[in-house]
Amino acid sequence: MRSLQVKVTVLATVATAVLVGLAGFLMLGSQRQQITTQAENSSRVHYVCAGSKCVVLDERKLLTAPDVVVQYATTEVRPELTLSPFGEFGYEVVGAGPRPPEEAARTITAQAQAELNTAALGLLGVFVLVTTLVSVTVLTAVGRVLRPVEAMRAEVAEINEHNLTRRVPVPSSDNEIARLGATLNETLDRVHHAVEDTRRFVADASHELRSPLAALRAELEIALSHPDMADWPTVVKMALEDAERLQELTTDLLLLTRLDADALDRQDTVDLSAVVRREVSRRAMVTLDAEDHVLVPGRHAQLSRLLGNLLDNAERHAGTEVVVRLRGGSSATLEVIDDGPGIPEGDRERVFDRFTRLDEARTRAAGGAGLGLAIARRIAGRHQGTLEATDAEGFRGIRFVATIPTGIPQPRKAAVVERHRVGDEVWQFLNGSIVPTHHHLPEPRPVPEPELDWDLIFGEHRPAHGPVLPLRSR
Secondary structure (H helix, E strand, O other): OOOOOHHHHHEEEEEEEEHHHHHHHHHHHHHHHHHHHHHHHOOEEEEEOOOOOEEEEOOOOOOOOOOOOOEEEEEEEEEOOOOOOOOOOOEEEEOOOOOOHHHHHHHHHHHHHHHHHHHHHHHHHHHHHHHHHHHEEEEHHHHHHHHHHHHHHHHHHHOOOOOOOOOOOOOOOOHHHHHHHHHHHHHHHHHHHHHHHHHHHHHHHHHHHHHHHHHHHHHHHHHOOOOOOOOOHHHHHHHHHHHHHHHHHHHHHHHHHHHHHHHOOOOOEEEEEHHHHHHHOOOOOOOEEOOOOOOOEEEEEHHHHHHHHHHHHHHHHOOEEEEEEEEEOOOEEEEEEOOOOOOOOOOOEEEEEOOOHHHHHOOOOOOOOOOOHHHHHHHHHHHOEEEEEEEEEOOOOOEEHHHHHOOOOOOOOOOOOOOOOOOOOOOEEEEEEEEOOOOOOOOEEEEEEEOOOOOHOOOOOOOOOOOOOOOOOE
């Protein structure tokens, strides 16, 4: 019995049957008491006895004073009735008067039992009628209530990855089922958008990975087809550039996957001022205007990556100057402003989509893979913050504004201490190799800093710690 309609109907029927049966039993017991009392009253006979001779006392006649001493006696039939219409009944004669004939006593008892049986059958009919009426009513009402739910179930059962545009029917009434249908449609909308985003992401990622792979294969095939004429140092250099681009793109894709899948359940107290100063110190054309000791909850490596991506984008498009501002308060406000060509207002939200490159930055050499701003916004969102592109006050370029709440939770450890090393959290490591993201070389370091969030970037595939090979400047 899996149907909710049947279960509710059976439960309501049983409950009704128990209540009506109990009420009927109590009423039948009261009715038996009344019928028994009436039978006793109707069978009661009063006698006047003088010695062993008794005569019926007639209350309608006047009695003369007797010459002898008399006694008064009473005789009555007390029926012993049964509540079952088919049960055996009996009687008892009580009193000091003469016993009535057995046939008369049995007739009185039979009449009382017949009257009680009539009442019992009437109550049984009422019991069956009420129980049936409740069962039919509940069955119909529950079926009517659950009909929209069954329609939703049937519609959801038909939805698969090929027809995510279908939606469940929502009743016009404003009740829990209508709200359930609306919530299901909202959930299906989110799933549809997520699947479409994943499909576009896979298609774009495949396209972005295919281009350097095709170039690398073409270079190697040409060189192998004419090995004597090939400039092997140039071939190796070009192959290394393609491999570096593949490595950068793979690292960004891994990071995006981790940002989408992992929850920010471990937070530290990060000195955002120190992070900003360290990032700006590695840039040549950046002007800094920052307050001191702006503390935010989060992860040091991710916040450094957020600012690094914004600075990369600003340096790529700036004319002569990039300005970084940091202000504290209830929320930390980080601004990165450049004096480049800016972004049209209609494209300011689209630039945060993955693999988005605007027309004036369409080439890979100038525009990158189109993942930097998407990663930056995702990191800001994971820190309960926002990242927006707005007009640059006093500049003709664009201003990116990241807002991160400064409410500090119970810290897992002390605030991050600034380390005076060049290159911290600027380089992404993959399988022991160095991939530059800012187009200029830092000081090489033998091992990565412990603050780098390796689990976020690589998952279970941690880089092998080994000697770091310096790259040749291009």
